[in-house]
Amino acid sequence: MEIKLEQAVQILERTPGVLNQLVSGLPDGWVMTNEGPETWSPYDIVGHLLQGEESDWIPRAKIILEHGEGRAFEPFDRFAQFEKSKGKTLAELLDRFALLRQRSLEELKELRLTDDLLQKRGLHPDLGTVTLGQLIATWTVHDLSHISQMTRVMCKQYGAAVGPWKEYLPVLTR
């Protein structure tokens, strides 16, 4: 599909609810366990999404609108959540994510992006020229991909418990 702002928002506005339905209130065995060394637990993933809300998507959209290709984005720290989430419960992270996402979508609406503005170019510090539309599409795919990752991580907690059925569950060896 081509990006249409309305279609992207249909996904972005659902993510807090999806995350809540998936992991809110679950015990640590489901939410604090990862896939092995240097991988992320559902708790880490929520912290990462929160970080994106604070310093990635809307701030970058504004840089494109204000500076075009004249100013590169700040690099995004993919590991900031390990420090920032410290001492916070999953419930706190989920609530804060829901709040910040709501604010992001309000800000997005206020930007009054037209199809023409979605073509406007900005400068990614590593990837080079990107458009505002590509940024919004990436925001959307980023949400969905981390829900996909989170459910895969949860599958792996039962990787041994499924016994011979492992053969039919490619998710367990991905």
Add this chain to the structure above:
Amino acid sequence: MEIKLEQAVQILERTPGVLNQLVSGLPDGWVMTNEGPETWSPYDIVGHLLQGEESDWIPRAKIILEHGEGRAFEPFDRFAQFEKSKGKTLAELLDRFALLRQRSLEELKELRLTDDLLQKRGLHPDLGTVTLGQLIATWTVHDLSHISQMTRVMCKQYGAAVGPWKEYLPVLTR
């Protein structure tokens, strides 16, 4: 983790709500599109989960409890949804899945499975000896893996729209 019935149920009871949050009410571009030939759309996946609820999980649990390894399960038709979903809207499939899942969990409760009973053996037509606990763990992983698949399929609808960010999104080439 070892399978604990209570932990498995914590996931199984959430799935209808997760699916609703994810795809209920979305336009066809998000829910009727797949990943290419012989792959499944979100709509197909919901139909498949519904089929599992009708003929796989609880029926197989009962066969293990009643017949042990003396009677193999009926083979499960992984493609039955293509015929069975015909003419039904996604909303109808989601509602029916929620209803059948609720019934399945009531039946599961009525089976009063103990840790000892979870060790009871049954016969899978292809995989051979399996236990009731492995069946319940597989049911749980099956739910989560199809949520993971569904969100991956949705990501791919914006595979081109993300432009250069594709490089950072391994989900798009999986």
